[in-house]
Amino acid sequence: MKLFVNNKEIEVPASAMEKRIVEFLREDLDLTGAKNACDIGACGACTILVNDEPSRICIKLVKDFGGQRILTIEGMAAPDGTLHPLQQAFLDCGAIQCGYCTPGMVLTGHAFLLKNSHPTRDQIRQAIFKNLCRCTGYQQIIDAIEKAAPHYQREERGLQAASAPEKQTATKNSKATTLAKGEAG
Amino acid sequence: MGLLLCCQAVELTVSRKSGKVKLLNAVAAHDVGCAVNPEMVRGQIYGGMAMSAGYALHEEVKAPGGKMTTLNLNTYRIPRSMDLPEMKVIIVENPDPVSPTGAKSIGEPANEILAPAIANAIFNATGQRHFSSPIKLGAQPEPTACEEGCK
Numbered sequence: 267m268k269l270f271v272n273n274k275e276i277e278v279p280a281s282a283m284e285k286r287i288v289e290f291l292r293e294d295l296d297l298t299g300a301k302n303a304c305d306i307g308a309c310g311a312c313t314i315l316v317n318d319e320p321s322r323i324c325i326k327l328v329k330d331f332g333g334q335r336i337l338t339i340e341g342m343a344a345p346d347g348t349l350h351p352l353q354q355a356f357l358d359c360g361a362i363q364c365g366y367c368t369p370g371m372v373l374t375g376h377a378f379l380l381k382n383s384h385p386t387r388d389q390i391r392q393a394i395f396k397n398l399c400r401c402t403g404y405q406q407i408i409d410a411i412e413k414a415a416p417h418y419q420r421e422e423r424g425l426q427a428a429s430a431p432e433k434q435t436a437t438k439n440s441k442a443t444t445l446a447k448g449e450a451g
Numbered sequence: 452m453g454l455l456l457c458c459q460a461v462e463l464t465v466s467r468k469s470g471k472v473k474l475l476n477a478v479a480a481h482d483v484g485c486a487v488n489p490e491m492v493r494g495q496i497y498g499g500m501a502m503s504a505g506y507a508l509h510e511e512v513k514a515p516g517g518k519m520t521t522l523n524l525n526t527y528r529i530p531r532s533m534d535l536p537e538m539k540v541i542i543v544e545n546p547d548p549v550s551p552t553g554a555k556s557i558g559e560p561a562n563e564i565l566a567p568a569i570a571n572a573i574f575n576a577t578g579q580r581h582f583s584s585p586i587k588l589g590a591q592p593e594p595t596a597c598e599e600g601c602k
């Protein structure tokens with residue numbers, strides 16, 4: 267079975283199939299961004315994106331993810347280490363205290379902004395409703411997601427312009443359709 | 452040692468039907484001496500307010516017969532983003548003469564005082580005093596003629 271983790275194709279050994287995916291990512295792939303906090307799907311610290319949708323992986327098995335496109339927090343920054351604008355916004359707004367909830371918050375915020383790049387503060391509040399944070403009171407997390415929204419608006423405009431002439435890569439294409447859907451909804 | 456002064460205020464509504472408390476607005480002013488990293492100071496205060504709101508309204512460890520039954524985040528209810536209002540922080544810098552940078556503490560003071568502010572606001576709304584937390588309110592009695600008339 268294959269997994270696509272942060273744009274890399276990963277061959278899963280048969281022995282790992284029954285493992286929980288949070289353990290597989292953290293122990294076998296050394297991607298320790300997703301945290302295993304509550305272990306029962308209640309807090310959101312283990313959130314990753316599966317095909318651009320947030321997913322809590324502490325209660326799921328590796329075999330449920332065959333062929334899926336997975337994004338963990340390690341895949342957000344550019345290959346040269348430049349932070350993604352949303353990560354930068356978290357830093358700038360001081361949206362991090364202990365940092366335990368942060369990977370899940372960033373990814374949940376990312377998935378949300380891909381769908382809605384012109385959010386109101388109330389919509390952001392609603393979007394991160396299921397992710398628990400003990401330290402920040404959520405205020406600066408909401409500030410950060412709000413601050414990063416213009417980046418997603420620019421990207422959306424860029425993609426719309428790019429999709430006019432029909433020459434673009436498959437990945438860009440699929441992203442453009444997700445964006446277009448988000449805008450319609 | 453310099454004095455550590457702080458003040459928090461909250462605005463809320465209590466539902467007559469269910470007794471549910473909704474926070475509408477919260478403001479905190481803290482004398483931190485010197486805000487070494489202002490964004491982090493703000494974060495500490497927002498976080499403290501959120502914890503304190505949790506203490507006041509829903510955080511509770513249950514241990515019937517001495518056996519703890521609140522073991523994880525599904526039973527220990529901490530505040531979620533939707534439980535909290537937009538919060539405002541006012542940083543006051545009044546340096547502590549005996550501290551090397553002038554800074555005073557902020558972690559603990561921030562999470563002590565929203566709970567009493569909430570208890571006071573509930574008193575203001577319902578006329579009931581609560582001395583233990585979390586505060587549990589049931590359905591509220593219908594207003595008496597005088598209460599209505601005096602408004």
Ligand code: FES
Nearest residue numbers: 303307309310324
């Ligand atoms: S660790 Fe998965 S939701 Fe808490």
Ligand code: FES
Nearest residue numbers: 364367399400401
């Ligand atoms: S920063 Fe500590 S849990 Fe969110």
